[in-house]
Amino acid sequence: MSPTITTSSEANGNVSAATARAAASAAASAEAAGPQPVTMAKALNTALADAMHADSSVLVFGEDVGMLGGVFRITDGLTATFGEQRCFDTPLAESGIVGMAVGMAINGMRPVIEMQFDAFAYPAFEQIVSHVAKMHNRTKGAVKLPMVIRIPYGGGIGGVEHHCDSSESYYAHTAGLKVYTPATVADGYRMLREAIDSDDPVVFMEPKKMYWTKDSVDLGELRRLHTEGTTAGRTSEGRAAVARPGTDATLIAYGPSVPTALAAAEAAALEGRSLEVIDVRTIVPFDDDTVCASVRKTGRAVVIAEAHGFASVSSEIVARVQERCFHYLAAPIRRVTGFDVPYPAPKLEKYYLPGVDRILDAVDDLQWEN
Amino acid sequence: MTISADHTAPHSTSTEAAENALTEAVKKFGITVEDYMLPARHQIQMVDPDGRLIPESEQGTQPGHEYPVPGDDELLAAYERLVVGRRVNDQNSALVRQGRMAVYPSSHGQEACQVAAALCLSDADWMFPTYRDAVAVMTRGVDPVQVMTIFRGDWHGGYDPLQCKVGIQCTPLTTQLLHAVGVAHAAKLRGEDTVVLAMCGDGATSEGDFHEALNFAAVFHLPVIFFVQNNKYAISVPLAHQSVAPSLAHKAVGYGMAGERVDGNDVVALLAVLDRAVKLAREGSGPLLVEANTYRMQAHTNADDDTRYRESAEVAEWRAKDPVTRMRTYLTDRGLLDDDGEVRIREKAEAVATQLRDGLSEDVAVDPQELFRHVFSAPTPQLKEQSAMLADELARDAAASSSDQEAAK
Numbered sequence A: 001m002s003p004t005i006t007t008s009s010e011a012n013g014n015v016s017a018a019t020a021r022a023a024a025s026a027a028a029s030a031e032a033a034g035p036q037p038v039t040m041a042k043a044l045n046t047a048l049a050d051a052m053h054a055d056s057s058v059l060v061f062g063e064d065v066g067m068l069g070g071v072f073r074i075t076d077g078l079t080a081t082f083g084e085q086r087c088f089d090t091p092l093a094e095s096g097i098v099g100m101a102v103g104m105a106i107n108g109m110r111p112v113i114e115m116q117f118d119a120f121a122y123p124a125f126e127q128i129v130s131h132v133a134k135m136h137n138r139t140k141g142a143v144k145l146p147m148v149i150r151i152p153y154g155g156g157i158g159g160v161e162h163h164c165d166s167s168e169s170y171y172a173h174t175a176g177l178k179v180y181t182p183a184t185v186a187d188g189y190r191m192l193r194e195a196i197d198s199d200d201p202v203v204f205m206e207p208k209k210m211y212w213t214k215d216s217v218d219l220g221e222l223r224r225l226h227t228e229g230t231t232a233g234r235t236s237e238g239r240a241a242v243a244r245p246g247t248d249a250t251l252i253a254y255g256p257s258v259p260t261a262l263a264a265a266e267a268a269a270l271e272g273r274s275l276e277v278i279d280v281r282t283i284v285p286f287d288d289d290t291v292c293a294s295v296r297k298t299g300r301a302v303v304i305a306e307a308h309g310f311a312s313v314s315s316e317i318v319a320r321v322q323e324r325c326f327h328y329l330a331a332p333i334r335r336v337t338g339f340d341v342p343y344p345a346p347k348l349e350k351y352y353l354p355g356v357d358r359i360l361d362a363v364d365d366l367q368w369e370n
Numbered sequence B: 001m002t003i004s005a006d007h008t009a010p011h012s013t014s015t016e017a018a019e020n021a022l023t024e025a026v027k028k029f030g031i032t033v034e035d036y037m038l039p040a041r042h043q044i045q046m047v048d049p050d051g052r053l054i055p056e057s058e059q060g061t062q063p064g065h066e067y068p069v070p071g072d073d074e075l076l077a078a079y080e081r082l083v084v085g086r087r088v089n090d091q092n093s094a095l096v097r098q099g100r101m102a103v104y105p106s107s108h109g110q111e112a113c114q115v116a117a118a119l120c121l122s123d124a125d126w127m128f129p130t131y132r133d134a135v136a137v138m139t140r141g142v143d144p145v146q147v148m149t150i151f152r153g154d155w156h157g158g159y160d161p162l163q164c165k166v167g168i169q170c171t172p173l174t175t176q177l178l179h180a181v182g183v184a185h186a187a188k189l190r191g192e193d194t195v196v197l198a199m200c201g202d203g204a205t206s207e208g209d210f211h212e213a214l215n216f217a218a219v220f221h222l223p224v225i226f227f228v229q230n231n232k233y234a235i236s237v238p239l240a241h242q243s244v245a246p247s248l249a250h251k252a253v254g255y256g257m258a259g260e261r262v263d264g265n266d267v268v269a270l271l272a273v274l275d276r277a278v279k280l281a282r283e284g285s286g287p288l289l290v291e292a293n294t295y296r297m298q299a300h301t302n303a304d305d306d307t308r309y310r311e312s313a314e315v316a317e318w319r320a321k322d323p324v325t326r327m328r329t330y331l332t333d334r335g336l337l338d339d340d341g342e343v344r345i346r347e348k349a350e351a352v353a354t355q356l357r358d359g360l361s362e363d364v365a366v367d368p369q370e371l372f373r374h375v376f377s378a379p380t381p382q383l384k385e386q387s388a389m390l391a392d393e394l395a396r397d398a399a400a401s402s403s404d405q406e407a408a409k
């Protein structure tokens, strides 16, 4: 007999851990063993399914996430596997989706909700800012909101207007929200599982142009590590990763800009320059230690992000690094970001998006002559 | 109803079951589903402003909309709460004038709505109130001083919502209605028979979340009662600027739920309508919308000047429909209330007023470190840094002021 829907065992609930997180996943048996080529979409989908197997209070809902499996297919098969009470379509109303999730989280569930696209999360902004972010503080921790708001974000897919925004700064600016954004397939799995397990609300920003990115990943091993207790004691939260080690300058990036930064570092290596690439992973909480250790080592830094640069996560990173590493800097920190214009039409996006050349130009500007 | 994790639910089974429950409920009333969803032609009123029981044929009822008069014990208990509620409103307004509270949106004149909204619920049910519903929250049993903490100024909320099964009094209009929907949805998925009462004002029905909440509740067939206190104004803006619907209760049919309007200063009618609404919701017939026709007797808050937008004659007209005196006359005439009873009830009200005065006159020490403690379940490194910075600042201030004192000696 499968577990019935019960109260979340960790937040706002009094029911004991009836839904053993360690429960072996049915999906596991169907998988080939060892590392396989896996897309980001598949990793996220597997993370959702595994979380739903592990804890019956995990619910998935949003627009077209049921029968269709989501417009990006991230929720594919969940309704068939778990029934339409655990993965279901809602009426078309983003504030309704987030607001209902708040109520469900108050009453013992762990909702994982999908905003169909970045710009279509804006109707939910009031719920996110006034309630999701503030409930824990307002109630002095009596009410936890263990919910995840998944948002496909960013450009690079030739999308039409309102489908390519980088909206992370709005959420990062809001006290009380955690903001995760994976940049590798393995992190897609790992970080989504951790976001669902978190007792704090997490805005989970999925770089949509990376949904079809493939890495060689052992999902079974990732699942085992997660089940055995948070990735060998190292959760992703607040831990940036050194995506590529280097010695001459640091490229700081997150989400969709990480592959671009890695490509730039590869190109720079051919020119004899060794660039370290830092993948921020969780914008909130931010890993000052890893980022600053790298900048102190290299003495030079460029921050890369797709979002508009003005009043953004990239400005925040520059400010933080400057405050902490001023005496180690050989040059002012540079930024390569989207221009301060509304996200452009598909034929213009190549001029807007940070690319390898623009990054290398910024690196060239880091006062190497001294 | 519980469901298993690996079970492939056949499409729409739950929807059909819920629709059947609605049809069954309607059958009992001998009317069509549409007639059930439309409010009665007139508001439901049982006791008139002079305290007289209205003959059944004139109570505004029609087939499917007849309501039995609640029992004497329930009415006496409600009267006691009315008197306490009125005293609470007036005490709180006085505390604002004395500078003990920053602000108080009074429900003076709306006490019948406040009391009925709480009394119709069982212990395991939930309530989602607004800023104006302090009396409803206290009637539900939450400690009065804890309720008023939100207005005392030391924190944004004073009671534990999970323990009280009452959402924190909500200010962003109608956002709490969706939380009510979520609480009901979670309970339904676990097979619990929780009913949730969600409150808002007349002006708030124009907000987008009002629409989204009613539609979600209807589509998912959730046991939510949307209780609208139509007190005729949204700060200064009269109802005519919010809606030209025949009544706010008529909005229900557009969502496929039942609506009813009731005299919001008649606690007898309110209890009758809300008791049935709770029973129907609990039995699975889906959400309901109840509009209470009442009046905000005082300004929006102490910071507002209502003479700028309404005539005193209008206020006087509503004073004659007062919910407390109406009930006192009714109960006295029926021999259920005498002078002794009245004295006893007033003593109870006075005790609550004293509790409020004492609780709110106390200067509560605030701990600046609380700023950082509850943002997340554990503080981030950045919050720890900021907390240390503030601690250091305060320590230096304290050291400076003690050395100033030394120097002065």
Ligand SMILES: Cc1ncc(C[n+]2csc(CCOP(=O)(O)OP(=O)(O)O)c2C)c(N)n1
Pocket: B132, B171, B172, B173, B200, B201, B202, B203, B204, B205, B231, B233, B234, B235, B296, B300
């Ligand atoms: C989203 C939002 N917009 C505006 C306000 C400011 N505001 C507070 S109360 C109020 C009037 C609400 O009127 P109504 O819904 O009729 O409730 P009442 O105050 O009469 O009880 C307004 C405009 C708010 N709190 N939230």
Ligand SMILES: [Mg+2]
Pocket: B201, B202, B203, B229, B230, B231, B232, B233, B234, B235
């Ligand atoms: Mg009003």
